[in-house]
Amino acid sequence: LAKTTQPISMDSYEGQEVNITCSHNNIATNDYITWYQQFPSQGPRFIIQGYKTKVTNEVASLFIPADRKSSTLSLPRVSLSDTAVYYCLVAQPYGNKLVFGAGTILRVKS
C-alpha cells in the first residue's frame, strides 16, 4: 500500500477555503485516493474519492494532478463544525481494509 504524508495540523477561520494536500509518491496504477473525516469520539466518515483530475461533491472537491503523486482536498468556506481530523487514504480496488495514517487536524476558528 502506498504511504501517505499530510500535514499534522492546520488552522483556519470561518468562511475561508481550506486546502489539505496529501502526498502519495508510490501510488499504484489501480489505486484510488479517498478522504475521510473524523469528529472527536465518532467513527470516520467518507468525504470523497477520486482517481484523477477533479472530483466535486456537495461537501468538497478533490484535485489530483496527472502524475497522481499527490492530491488536494478542498473545503469551501469552512465553518466551526468542520473542525475534525481529515485522513487521506490510498485504496486498492480489490482490497478490504482501509489503512489510516495520522491525518490532519483541522481547527476552524471564529
Add this chain to the structure above:
Amino acid sequence: EPEVTQTPSHQVTQMGQEVILRCVPISNHLYFYWYRQILGQKVEFLVSFYNNEISEKSEIFDDQFSVERPDGSNFTLKIRSTKLEDSAMYFCAGGATGGLHNEQFFGPGTRLTVL
C-alpha cells in the same frame, strides 16, 4: 438516512474478562469490518468479514478475538480475555460492495476500558 449502530457506547471491564461488542450494520450491506483506535492514535484495521467468513485480518486480531454474524443483522466482536492494551474505541463499519472504490460506513464506536 440509514446508519450503523453500536452497543454499548461504553464498556468497562476487568482484565481477563470476556467482552462482546455489538454492531447493527446497514441492512443492504454485505461487507463488514472492525477497526479500533487507541486514544490519540491511528484508526487500525482489525478484520473484514464477508459471506459469513473472515476475508482478512490484521496482526492485532489474534486468537483472543473472534467475529460473528449470528442472526443476519447483528455483527459482533468478541474479545475472550481482555488485556489492558485492548482499551480503545472499537468501530464497526460496513459496505454494500467489496473493494475500496466504495465507501465504508462507520458506526459511532464502543469505548472499551479494561481495568
